[in-house]
Every structure is written in C-alpha cells, then in structure tokens.
Amino acid sequence: MDKILVVDDDPNIVKFVSLNLNEAGYQVITAEDGRRALEKMKETPCDLAVVDVMMPYMDGLQLTEALKRDYDIPIIILTAKSHIDDKAEAYQLGTDDYLVKPFEPRELLFRIDALLRRYKKEDSEQIKVGRVVINAHNYSVEIGGKVYMLPLKEFELFYHLAEHSGQVFSRDALIERIWGADYEGDDRTVDVHIKRLRSRFKNATDDFEIKTVRGVGYFLERKS
Known part of the structure; x- marks a missing residue:
C-alpha cells in the first residue's frame, strides 16, 4: 500500500486531503509543519509527499529541498493563488508538480497516481x-x-x-x-x-x- 505524507498547518486541508486519499486506498501520514514531517518520514518512510508552501518553523520549500536530498520521493506542492510565484522556486528545488488552492480532490488523485507510476516505471x-x-x-x-x-x-x-x-x-x-x-x-x-x-x-x-x-x-x- 502506497503511503502519502500530507503536510499542512491547516487542519481542515489535512482532513480534506486525508479523507480523499484514504477513500482512494492510500495510507496517509500527516504533519503540521516541515520539521514534524521529517520526523514522520524517519518513523514511516512514504512514497510521495503533498506539501503546503506556507508553514511555520520549516516551510514547504525548505521541506521539499530536504525530502529530495534525503529521500528522493515525488512531491506535490500546494499553494494559494496569492503565492503562485512560489512554484518557480519549488521546481528549482525539485518538486514534481503543484496545485493551486482550492482544488478538486479528483485532480490531486490523478496527479498522485501519475507521479507514482512515473517513479515506478523502470521497475514496473x-x-x-x-x-x-x-x-x-x-x-x-x-x-x-x-x-x-x-x-x-x-x-x-x-x-x-x-x-x-x-x-x-x-x-x-x-x-x-x-x-x-x-x-x-x-x-x-x-x-x-x-x-x-x-x-x-x-x-x-x-x-x-x-x-x-x-x-x-x-x-x-x-x-x-
């Protein structure tokens, strides 16, 4: 079962994303900020991360850099329309995709499925x-x-x-x-x-x- 790390300081977003991922058959690991996300990754390595940009302590861009350096898993960045310029920096740091809030859960599921298939292609x-x-x-x-x-x-x-x-x-x-x-x-x-x-x-x-x-x-x- 693929494990998805969901990182966002908004509990409503975490609940919304987790519910839809669980219904789609994924196991979900959650964290409220970047530092806690890295702790969770050490405890339970995940196959993909969905990461919000604006978070306390360690933001989504810093977390993206750390995850790519230490784990090299696919990452989807979540960003508000007012922070759309963050996507350029996110891509430079290694993110694989991004979604602008608000978004349809089906769109997120499609992107997760596509990234997991791409990363597994060589072995599949x-x-x-x-x-x-x-x-x-x-x-x-x-x-x-x-x-x-x-x-x-x-x-x-x-x-x-x-x-x-x-x-x-x-x-x-x-x-x-x-x-x-x-x-x-x-x-x-x-x-x-x-x-x-x-x-x-x-x-x-x-x-x-x-x-x-x-x-x-x-x-x-x-x-x-």
Whole structure:
C-alpha cells in the first residue's frame, strides 16, 4: 500500500486531503509543519509527499529541498493563488508538480497516481507474484510456463491490483484509473472483470487472491 505524507498547518486541508486519499486506498501520514514531517518520514518512510508552501518553523520549500536530498520521493506542492510565484522556486528545488488552492480532490488523485507510476516505471515492466509473472510489454501473464493473453482492460485491472497488492481500491477509483474519468458505464463493469480474473486463474495458481471488501471495493492479496 502506497503511503502519502500530507503536510499542512491547516487542519481542515489535512482532513480534506486525508479523507480523499484514504477513500482512494492510500495510507496517509500527516504533519503540521516541515520539521514534524521529517520526523514522520524517519518513523514511516512514504512514497510521495503533498506539501503546503506556507508553514511555520520549516516551510514547504525548505521541506521539499530536504525530502529530495534525503529521500528522493515525488512531491506535490500546494499553494494559494496569492503565492503562485512560489512554484518557480519549488521546481528549482525539485518538486514534481503543484496545485493551486482550492482544488478538486479528483485532480490531486490523478496527479498522485501519475507521479507514482512515473517513479515506478523502470521497475514496473514486469511484476512477480510468487510464480506468477505479469508482463506489461505484451499484456501477458505467465504461470509455470503457461502464457495467458488477457484482454486489455482485464490485464490493466489485474496489473494495477498486483502493482498495489494489499491496497484496497473502490470501484470508482478503479473505473477512473482503468477506464478513465469520462467513462459513462456503471461500476458493475469492475465486478464483471474481477469475476473473469478470478475464474481465469482459479485453477492456475494459489499465489494470490483477489478479495472483496464489502461496501468498499477490491484488493489483491499475495499468498507467497
């Protein structure tokens, strides 16, 4: 499960961002300023940081510099319209993206997903789950020498769940990630594809299981 560090001295922003990230299946670590954020990173290393610019003790720009130097994780800067000039300095210090307040939670989620995928790209051409090898370059799944060629959306769904094994995704989150935000069908599409994946690999391997979290969504559990 990907861990997101959210740093802002406004408790309302922290609550708003944390709620949406939790619903999308991320684990959220929060801090109210830059100094506390670095302490939290030592305790629980995170995969990405969402950082406000204006904070006491250590502002977002100083924190960005420290995070890039010590951890090299992707960073999204949050800034008010009145401080939009901060983005130039933020980019010089290594930030990967920025959002202007107020912002739509969906926009933040899209940017987080894109950055995580970009940072993992070099390692994501092939995923191994026990004896199962999932190949992104040709949309195939190999199990014990047997190759399964999956339909595109079925493969992308399986790959996404395997890439984030243990992380629960709602149907809406999977629709947006696999089918796109402008998809006009209903979320039963996800259920149908999950059913096909379960059926396809039911007798082929016990290295993983796609589990249902009632009322929430799905996740892939590694068994080996």
